[in-house]
Amino acid sequence: MSEELLEIADELYALTPGEFTAARDARAKELKGTDLAAPVKALKKPGLAAWVVNLLVRREAGQVDQLLNVGAALREAQAAMSAGELRTLTKQRRQVTAAVTQQARSLAAEAGHKVTQAVADQVEATLTAAMVDAECGRAVRSGLLIAPLSTTGVDPVDEAELAAALAVPEALGFTATAREAPEPGPPDLRVVPDPDAAAKARSAARERRDQAATAYDEAAAAHEEAAADVDRLSARSLQLQAELDELRRRVADAESELDEVDDELGDAEDVRDEAAAALRTATAERDAAQAAYEKLEK
Structure with a gap:
């Protein structure tokens, strides 16, 4: 039954969110009286972020496979990397997931769904989880997500x-069926005057203006945040450079003082050796004088 359920789920989760519920209920009704009716009826409608990822997996299967392969290679290489190399790796991973997320947003827009920045963040978090965690990668590749994924990678x-986050427990290991975008229908060549054309044009222009304003605000906020990071890191860099210069000066002073102490140590050792020789001579003379005195006393 699980294989049949996965095949049905594969078909249903390829639909848009607006089509899902009616198609699921209709399929469950067709299966009434069978063991599949209840499991199909229990399939949950995917959240928008999960649907976007599922859409990406089906429309751009090759792109997703490449992303997962890169993630696997990076996980293998990560153990041998230095801290600097890991920072570079993390930056490259973010660039990859950001690019693929933008591609997913474009696919969703073509399918009639505008993806907000909040939803895009969930999509990117899911793709990041797929790169850093093998099990998350298998879940994403199933195309049967109902909720976004996230992981620290630790x-x-x-x-x-x-x-x-999966439609059915057996989804891990399942591979979603690749699907092409639906072909557009034939154009309607009838020319029908639209009395509301001017109002619609104004509405479309207003919507475009609002979208552009939102995009500007997001870009300005991102620029401000990045500029703050640059200022903070520049200040820290100057501070560390000053500390490093001070340490170098102290090392140079210590090396100079060490040379002086070594010279003084050599002189002190010479004086000690001379004093030791004089002590031995004085000891011998004292012992001889004492012996001579004792001989005369007898």
Whole structure:
């Protein structure tokens, strides 16, 4: 039954969010009286971020496979990397996930769904989880997500959380069927005057203006944050450079003082050796005088 359920789920989760519920209920009704009716009826509608990832997996399967392969290679190489190399790795991973997330947003827009920045952040977090965690990668590749994924990359993803993000428990290891974008229907060549054309044009222009304003605000906020990071890191760099210069000066002073102490040590050793020789001579003379005195006393 699980294989049949996965095939049905594969078809349903390829639909848009607006089509999902009606198609699921209709399919469950067709299966009434069978063991599949209840599991199909229980399939949950995916959240928007999960649907966007599922859409990406089906429309750009090759892109997703490449992303997962890169993630696997980076996980293998990570153990041998230095701190600097790990920072570079993290930056490259962010660039990859950001680029693929933008591609997913474009696919969603083509399918009639505008993706907000909040949803895009969830999509990017899910793709990042797929790169840093093998089990998350398998979950993403199934195309049967109902909720976004996230992981720190330090500890393995919680099994219960991973299961809750999947339409069916057996989804791990399943590979979503690639699907092309639906062909556009034939154009309507009839020319019908639209009395509301001017109002619609104004509405479209207003919507475009609002979208551009939102995009500007997001870009300005991102620029401000990046500029603050640059200022903070520049100040820290100057501070560390000053500390490093001070340490170098102290090392140079210590080396100079060490040379002086070594010279003084050599002189002191010479004086000690001379004093030791004089002590031996004086000791011998004292012992001889004492012996001569004792001989005369007898």
